[in-house]
Amino acid sequence: MRRIAAFVVVVACVFGGAVLVRGTSADDIAERARKLHFSSIVLDTHDDTTQRFFSKSGFDLGKRNPDGHVDIPRMREGGMNAIFFSIWIDGRIMGPPAVQKALDQIDAVHENVRRFAKDMAFARTAEEVRRAHAQGKIAALMGVEGGHMIGNDIRMVRIFGDLGVRYMTLSHFYNDEWADSSTDKPAHNGLTDYGKEIVREMNRRGIMVDISHVSDKTFYDALEVSKAPLIASHSSCRALCNHPRDMSDDMIKALAAKGGVIQINYEKSFIDQGYKDAYDRLTAGAGVVGVLSEAIKKCGDDVDCTSKAEVGIERQMTEEGKLPHVSWERIIDHINHAVKLVGAEHVGLGSDFDGANMPEGMEDCSKLPKITDALLRKGYSDKDIRNILGENTLRVMEQVERVSRDLQAQK
Numbered sequence: 001m002r003r004i005a006a007f008v009v010v011v012a013c014v015f016g017g018a019v020l021v022r023g024t025s026a027d028d029i030a031e032r033a034r035k036l037h038f039s040s041i042v043l044d045t046h047d048d049t050t051q052r053f054f055s056k057s058g059f060d061l062g063k064r065n066p067d068g069h070v071d072i073p074r075m076r077e078g079g080m081n082a083i084f085f086s087i088w089i090d091g092r093i094m095g096p097p098a099v100q101k102a103l104d105q106i107d108a109v110h111e112n113v114r115r116f117a118k119d120m121a122f123a124r125t126a127e128e129v130r131r132a133h134a135q136g137k138i139a140a141l142m143g144v145e146g147g148h149m150i151g152n153d154i155r156m157v158r159i160f161g162d163l164g165v166r167y168m169t170l171s172h173f174y175n176d177e178w179a180d181s182s183t184d185k186p187a188h189n190g191l192t193d194y195g196k197e198i199v200r201e202m203n204r205r206g207i208m209v210d211i212s213h214v215s216d217k218t219f220y221d222a223l224e225v226s227k228a229p230l231i232a233s234h235s236s237c238r239a240l241c242n243h244p245r246d247m248s249d250d251m252i253k254a255l256a257a258k259g260g261v262i263q264i265n266y267e268k269s270f271i272d273q274g275y276k277d278a279y280d281r282l283t284a285g286a287g288v289v290g291v292l293s294e295a296i297k298k299c300g301d302d303v304d305c306t307s308k309a310e311v312g313i314e315r316q317m318t319e320e321g322k323l324p325h326v327s328w329e330r331i332i333d334h335i336n337h338a339v340k341l342v343g344a345e346h347v348g349l350g351s352d353f354d355g356a357n358m359p360e361g362m363e364d365c366s367k368l369p370k371i372t373d374a375l376l377r378k379g380y381s382d383k384d385i386r387n388i389l390g391e392n393t394l395r396v397m398e399q400v401e402r403v404s405r406d407l408q409a410q411k
């Protein structure tokens with residue numbers, strides 16, 4: 001910013017200040033970015049804030065909280081006006097208890113939206129997201145993070161859909177009964193036949209197929225079976241950070257070729273190779289799963305407590321110099337890499353707020369306008385930025401809705 005301002009002053013001096021200096025000053029860009037950001041639909045496809053509704057230490061979505069990454073005041077400040085609340089439980093819980101816990105969380109999301117109806121509106125379609133935005137409200141959506149949560153029962157796909165769930169991640173950190181995970185030993189060679197039937201049922205019910213967390217083979221299987229575009233609700237680029245949770249360039253190209261969107265995850269170990277390597281060394285190669293297991297032991301079933309413990313462990317390691325500092329600008333690097341690879345129509349935002357370690361400068365959702373500002377300074381067009389901020393995901397939702405209507409009409 002300062003460099004551009006200095007350049008303008010130099011040019012003005014050389015020409016005696018008498019000539020018109022063409023170009024945009026730093027402040028002009030900042031103002032343009034602000035206007036662009038706050039008039040756009042800013043849709044984040046993955047937030048683990050739902051876990052906080054069950055926190056034993058108290059959490060109020062309507063108030064500014066001293067910790068965590070998301071609440072209504074900070075969403076307003078950051079212009080985040082559409083959010084997918086994640087429905088998630090540990091992937092080792094399966095069968096009926098998994099279904100029960102999913103229903104508890106789905107109910108908690110609906111209750112919170114009702115409680116804060118002045119600020120929020122529940123959305124089931126792209127059109128409803130746009131309507132909420134037009135009314136100045138935050139659109140609340142839901143995604144089920146992990147196929148284990150249907151309790152190996154395809155009927156739950158329909159029931160979750162009826163309750164408003166609009167995407168399902170096919171697995172979480174562990175393989176489920178019908179899909180292999182990227183962070184577990186392969187057990188099914190990707191998707192089983194039942195898994196493929198589940199993907200078809202998701203298509204029929206208008207539920208987006210989310211391939212974050214799944215193994216590469218599961219991704220390619222799902223891509224082949226699905227009649228609608230897929231999303232990666234919260235994954236980054238493996239070319240910049242070699243993590244199994246991220247997508248290879250080939251996968252990103254295949255996803256985009258079918259109309260899908262990769263929503264960039266801000267987690268430090270997914271966006272910065274140096275950080276990931278240091279983190280892996282510290283956790284003896286067990287990575288995310290190892291640290292998570294330790295934290296779970298201490299906190300029992302209070303997931304908000306687990307998250308806080310994780311943040312504490314991570315902060316201490318960084319302060320001690322065991323983990324490197326990571327700047328929020330790595331997020332821009334990942335957006336830029338994916339855009340160069342497949343174009344701005346196939347990239348979006350999937351922060352993983354309240355479920356991941358945020359890089360410095362992106363401490364919570366109030367910092368989101370920095371992304372728009374950075375992309376504008378890189379020369380991105382207003383249209384490309386609006387697409388990345390939310391329009392791409394809305395386009396996929398519309399396509400998924402169309403496929404669902406067509407498939408249901410065939411019966």
Ligand SMILES: [Zn+2]
Nearest residue numbers: 145213234355
């Ligand atoms: Zn996740």
